[in-house]
Amino acid sequence: MPEFSEILDNIPDRERYYTVDELHRRTLDLASEYPDKVELLDLGPSTEGETIECLKIGDGRYNALVHGFPNSEEPYGGNVLDNFSRALVENDDIREALDYTWYLVKCSDPDAARRNEGFHKGPLTPLNFSLNYYRTPYSITPDGCFPIRFGPLDLNSPVPETRALMKVLDRVKVHLISALHMMKWGGISYMVPFPCTGLYADLQNNARRFNVFPRKRPGTMLAPGIMHAEYLTPARNWVRHHAVGNTNIEPIQGCDAYEYAQVLNPDAFIIIPECCIWYEPRMLDDRVSESTLGEAFQYGNEVTNRANSFLLDVWGRALPHMVTETPYRFMVEDYMEPLISKYTNVSNPPFKFDARVHARKATVAEKIGIEGHDDIYRMFKLGGLRRALDEEFEATGSPEVEALRDEAHAELLEYDGFLHANYDVVNHPIRNLVGMSTGCLMHSALYAKTLQR
Incomplete structure (x- = not known):
């Protein structure tokens, strides 16, 4: 096995996330x-x-497509x-030992990434993240609009960002694919499509090397820090x-990049170092x-339901003025x-747990x-709602919209205060x-080679 220390021991410090222009x-x-x-x-x-x-x-001889x-x-993929x-480029021995041609797209959704750059520049706080929050709707996100014709599905309307990734997937046989997703609360969950036991130790040791702990989360866990990702197959x-x-059922516009890659190479492997x-x-x-x-699940559900009720109420009052x-x-x-x-979610299916799991005592970490997940995540959609109202107010000067924007802002500050108090x-x-993610990509590249027939 190649020795990766020359790369992993020289990861530079960085105080913030790169902007799209800086990456360019x-x-x-x-x-x-x-x-x-x-x-x-130029992918278009x-x-x-x-x-x-x-x-x-x-x-x-092998091909990998990785996009941020x-x-x-989710900005860290650009830095990775x-x-x-x-x-x-600067480590010939490692590059040649991996035996890959790498296709690296630092930013696959530049239009939308720019809308979050107020956070990239800091401060890197939950409040600033929320005030600058924009998430591309799933119906037009690059990873979710790949063509598929299967059974009752006949979908072929890829957005330009999806077409850009297709230019790689359609031209070369891709053996490894990775989308550098980023959660907001916890440690690391390496998201994989199936059990891959030969890879677990390398991933876990690599996370330990960089002091990133495995996320302690109930769900489809395969091993500490390793999780089966059902969202890879919407x-x-x-x-x-x-x-x-x-x-x-949730309406979808296409399949995931992994599903598309598997049509072209059934042995393709995907990993997402979801930090x-x-x-x-x-x-x-x-x-x-x-x-x-x-009891922890119930707390989270109650927090989320109250937050969603507030969103629906403010949005309902805003719509006549939008x-x-x-x-x-x-x-x-x-x-x-x-x-x-209230449709069935297929792009990010919720976890379901039986009575025995609900009755078990939670660890402090769990x-x-x-x-904390629900206490922090409720801030993000509210921040997005505030931005939508602010954009409307800037365009029209509507006093009704201004009042609703200020109401949303005040609630956001309440959420932030509660978060930091608790x-x-x-x-x-x-x-x-x-x-951690750099090591993950290199170890996964070696593993993906073992799957090819």
């Missing part, structure tokens, strides 16, 4: 500095006409791929529900708490829809992870997240 400049600099090792590919324009760039590095910003509010691309999930007569921006030190405490898991079409309005409409329709919110060092 650094991409051009690398291609200019190493024209014999780097090919800069984004929805708003911005070039989606891809770095092609190496000339190995699969969701536009900026560092990894340079590391591959089209298959849809068909399964349709086959048993479910008629109230988090923040954690709470009590997440390291595995002592038994006074609460059961069921006359401007903006990306923020579309985003809010998108996340209001399932609250109203209690903080579950309850939790010690700590940022994961960006260097640790970048190092």
Whole structure:
């Protein structure tokens, strides 16, 4: 096995996340500095006409496609791929030992990523994240709009950002694919499509090397820090529900990148090193708490239901005054829809637990992870609603919209105050997240080779 220390021991410190323009400049600099090792590919324009760039590095027998910003509010992938691309170029022995051709897209959704840049520049707090929050609706997100024709599904309307990734997937046989997703609360969950026991130890040791702890979360866990990700197969999930007569299923616009890649190479492997921006030190405490898991779940559900009721109330009062079409309005409409329709979610299926799980005493780590998740996540959609109202007010000057925006802002400050009064919110060092994910990509590349027939 290749030794990766030369790369992993030299991960630079970084105090914030790169902006889209910074990533673009650094991409051009690398291609200019190493024209014999780097090919800069133009994958076509984004929805708003911005070039989606891809770095092609190496000339190995295997192919890997990795992209950052699969969701536009998840910025660390740009930092990962900026560092990894340079590391591959400057470490010939490791690059050649991996035997891959790497296709690295630092930002697959540049239009939407720009809308979050007020957070990238800091401060890296939950409040600033919420005030700058924009998440591309799933119906137009790059990873969710790949063509598929299977059973009752006949979907072929990829958005420009999806077409950009298709240009790689359609031209070369991809053996490894990764979308650098980022959660907000916890440690690391390596998301995989099936049990891959030969990879677990390398992933766990790599996380330990960078002081990123495995997320303590109930769910489809395969091993500590390793989780089966059902969201990788939304089209298959849809068909399964349709086959048993479910008629109230989440509408989807296509399949996931992994499902599409598997059509072209059934042996393709995907891994998502799904790390988090923040954690709470009590997440390291595995002592038994006074609460059961069921009580923690109930707390989270109550927090989320109250927050959703507030969102629906404010949005309902705002709609008569909303006359401007903006990306923020579309985003809010998108996340209001399932609250109203209550359809079966297939793009991110919720976990279901039996009575025995609910009755078990939660560890302190599990209690903080579950309850804190809902206390912090309620801030994000409210921040997005506030942005939608602010955009409308700026466009029309409506005093009714201004009052509702201020009401949403006041509620957001209440949420933030509660969060900091009840939790010690700590940022994961960006260097640790970048190092952990860099090691994950290299170890996964070796593992993916063993799957090919």
